[in-house]
Amino acid sequence: MSRVPAEIARLKIQCKDCTLFQLCLPVGVGAADLELLDRIIKRRRMLPRGEHLFRVGDPFNAIYAVRSGSIKTYTMVEDGRVQVTGFHLPGELLGLDAINVDRHPCSARTLEATSVCEVPFDRFEELSRQVPALARQMFRIMSKEILHDHDMLTQLGRQSSEHRLAGFLVNLSERYGARGFSRREYNLSMSRTDIGNYLGLAEETVSRLFTRFQEQGLLQVTRKHVRITDLERLHSLAGLGARGR
Amino acid sequence: MSRVPAEIARLKIQCKDCTLFQLCLPVGVGAADLELLDRIIKRRRMLPRGEHLFRVGDPFNAIYAVRSGSIKTYTMVEDGRVQVTGFHLPGELLGLDAINVDRHPCSARTLEATSVCEVPFDRFEELSRQVPALARQMFRIMSKEILHDHDMLTQLGRQSSEHRLAGFLVNLSERYGARGFSRREYNLSMSRTDIGNYLGLAEETVSRLFTRFQEQGLLQVTRKHVRITDLERLHSLAGLGARGR
DNA sequence: CGAATCCTTGAACACCTTCAACAGGGGTGG
DNA sequence: CCACCCCTGTTGAAGGTGTTCAAGGATTCG
Numbered sequence: 123m124s125r126v127p128a129e130i131a132r133l134k135i136q137c138k139d140c141t142l143f144q145l146c147l148p149v150g151v152g153a154a155d156l157e158l159l160d161r162i163i164k165r166r167r168m169l170p171r172g173e174h175l176f177r178v179g180d181p182f183n184a185i186y187a188v189r190s191g192s193i194k195t196y197t198m199v200e201d202g203r204v205q206v207t208g209f210h211l212p213g214e215l216l217g218l219d220a221i222n223v224d225r226h227p228c229s230a231r232t233l234e235a236t237s238v239c240e241v242p243f244d245r246f247e248e249l250s251r252q253v254p255a256l257a258r259q260m261f262r263i264m265s266k267e268i269l270h271d272h273d274m275l276t277q278l279g280r281q282s283s284e285h286r287l288a289g290f291l292v293n294l295s296e297r298y299g300a301r302g303f304s305r306r307e308y309n310l311s312m313s314r315t316d317i318g319n320y321l322g323l324a325e326e327t328v329s330r331l332f333t334r335f336q337e338q339g340l341l342q343v344t345r346k347h348v349r350i351t352d353l354e355r356l357h358s359l360a361g362l363g364a365r366g367r
Numbered sequence: 368m369s370r371v372p373a374e375i376a377r378l379k380i381q382c383k384d385c386t387l388f389q390l391c392l393p394v395g396v397g398a399a400d401l402e403l404l405d406r407i408i409k410r411r412r413m414l415p416r417g418e419h420l421f422r423v424g425d426p427f428n429a430i431y432a433v434r435s436g437s438i439k440t441y442t443m444v445e446d447g448r449v450q451v452t453g454f455h456l457p458g459e460l461l462g463l464d465a466i467n468v469d470r471h472p473c474s475a476r477t478l479e480a481t482s483v484c485e486v487p488f489d490r491f492e493e494l495s496r497q498v499p500a501l502a503r504q505m506f507r508i509m510s511k512e513i514l515h516d517h518d519m520l521t522q523l524g525r526q527s528s529e530h531r532l533a534g535f536l537v538n539l540s541e542r543y544g545a546r547g548f549s550r551r552e553y554n555l556s557m558s559r560t561d562i563g564n565y566l567g568l569a570e571e572t573v574s575r576l577f578t579r580f581q582e583q584g585l586l587q588v589t590r591k592h593v594r595i596t597d598l599e600r601l602h603s604l605a606g607l608g609a610r611g612r
Numbered sequence: 613c614g615a616a617t618c619c620t621t622g623a624a625c626a627c628c629t630t631c632a633a634c635a636g637g638g639g640t641g642g
Numbered sequence: 643c644c645a646c647c648c649c650t651g652t653t654g655a656a657g658g659t660g661t662t663c664a665a666g667g668a669t670t671c672g
Contacts, residue, residue, distance in 0.1 A: 195517075199606040200606050201606065207517050208520070221509075221510030223514065227514055227517065251502075254495070257502040261492070261509070265464060272452050272464050274520055275516065276450050278520065280567060281567050281568075281661080321524065330653080361446060526628090528659080569662075571619095571620080571661075571662085575660090577620095614671100615672085616672100617670080618667105621664105625662080627659090628658090628660090630656085631654105631655090632654085632656105635653095637651100638649085639646105641645095
């Protein structure tokens, strides 16, 4: 499903909010060094919905940053079924899990029309040798990713389906909020099937939970659009204090 | 429960197998630089069972590497209940999730008598400025951690309890194997309660699954000791190809 | 030896999945 | 522009899987 142009514009992220830009911004990198970084980043064309950014086993060359749109990562399990491993929103990075193994351990596919920046990793490493603050900032970004994954493990370790979905929605809320978007209102770019797959729940259960949350006055949902009316209660239902990405 | 000395000796890891040592070993760091790294690492005393290495909210000063023994990390969820977020075996690192937030987002507690190395992170960052290969290696280690977390997310996203426990056991097998221990035989240092908590299952379910796996000839388990008799089938039950930490 | 903890097993119930049918939108082609 | 079709999402009913509650056995440690 394609989005109307206005929606794409709404999702477009400023460079200063981009995770990649955090590489240079807060650590006192001089303008000259910043220019060097800017030079190695490739800006890619807009990818249409359903396009692959990379596939399992592809050689690792670059890290990608989502500029607008969204991407899901997934792997195949033995019996041929798909397992969704994550969703990536504007301002977030992909490919960090491939650095050590030199091949992408998952596939990445756009959930909507999506624009990404590409950072060739060898050139980045080389540059970070000249600009140590870059390395320092990359440590922070990777640490953030690890923290986020640990948060998700906490969510998925919980038993009840309510906890899981509430946690998922709160997590999205935090991530959108951190990028300057609304915490209370956003579009789900992924299908119910993907959400269920990610959370270890059946698609039908996800659907029923949305209905139940709505009946309980926690949120309003129409198709992909979610408006959270009681973020407080959704938080406590998730069972975790606020902890963004 | 305390271990007999022989067992502690068996778990003691050589520096060359240690994740931290990978910081210098494979990337052509000269002996002089290696000496510099060695100098900032503090070797700590043996911690008894049940001791805290750090607690939620503690200021982040250092990264820790497990030399022998094992450690669990956990957080508190809102209602006061505990959520286990990970287990750390010899040769693995703790604290990577704290770099960006400067405070530990989880508590770490020894599951048995455990010895750790402590790497003050500010001194490490400083050193990595002089020795770029160190930064490069740290990228790899953090990437490995991210990959491992993604693997665990894949495991926990699966619905059936069999998949989850099998995946957990295979994961342990891989991690022990990568450190030079047996892939088919190891001791679980964590309780059934901890395993269940981690996997989002009831303690009783874990217990029953162990019994069932044993009946199916997949493994033999007596209390903490696990001997995997059909690693092949356990792999396929886990639903993932072999993918170590 | 006794207490505490950990693990196991049993039975009832709740929750979630599965199977099935249907509704609603969006996109395509006439 | 409309009709049709396909895909996604919703809802219902039945069945299975895992939890909960409960009790008993095993191991460790004071």
